[in-house]
Amino acid sequence: MHINDAVFLEDLCPKFRFRKWRKSIHRFTGKSCIYCGKPSESIDHVLPRSQGGLSTTENCVPACLSCNGDKSDENALYWYRRQKFYDPRRAMAIKAWLEGDLRLAIRLLQWANPNFKVSNKNYEKDDSEYKAA
Numbered sequence: 001m002h003i004n005d006a007v008f009l010e011d012l013c014p015k016f017r018f019r020k021w022r023k024s025i026h027r028f029t030g031k032s033c034i035y036c037g038k039p040s041e042s043i044d045h046v047l048p049r050s051q052g053g054l055s056t057t058e059n060c061v062p063a064c065l066s067c068n069g070d071k072s073d074e075n076a077l078y079w080y081r082r083q084k085f086y087d088p089r090r091a092m093a094i095k096a097w098l099e100g101d102l103r104l105a106i107r108l109l110q111w112a113n114p115n116f117k118v119s120n121k122n123y124e125k126d127d128s129e130y131k132a133a
């Protein structure tokens with residue numbers, strides 16, 4: 001697909017934009033669950049949609065299905081503190097993520113997981129773009 005076609009498609013089709021946004025969220029953490037570090041298979045709303053949580057980058061984190069399902073409608077930080085895989089660096093990363101500081105969040109995740117690799121080097125540039133989504 002040509003780059004210009006992609007931009008055009010995105011304008012035409014919000015679903016396409018949404019898929020791209022989801023992908024970018026997984027890229028921020030190198031496709032790993034923000035809570036436990038396993039492969040992220042889903043997007044978790046930190047503040048659940050049932051409690052008014054929005055589908056913004058700040059409120060959506062990559063999560064594996066097990067964390068996402070287990071957390072359910074709970075407050076993410078309270079839930080996370082009770083988990084066996086609790087890591088204070090990850091908790092700080094989640095907080096930073098919620099505050100929209102993806103740069104700090106990613107640095108903390110890297111610290112928590114030395115194998116973690118960021119494939120998307122443009123996250124700073126992309127950040128403002130996705131906030132509007």
Ligand SMILES: [Zn+2]
Binds near residue numbers: 033035064065066
């Ligand atoms: Zn997980």
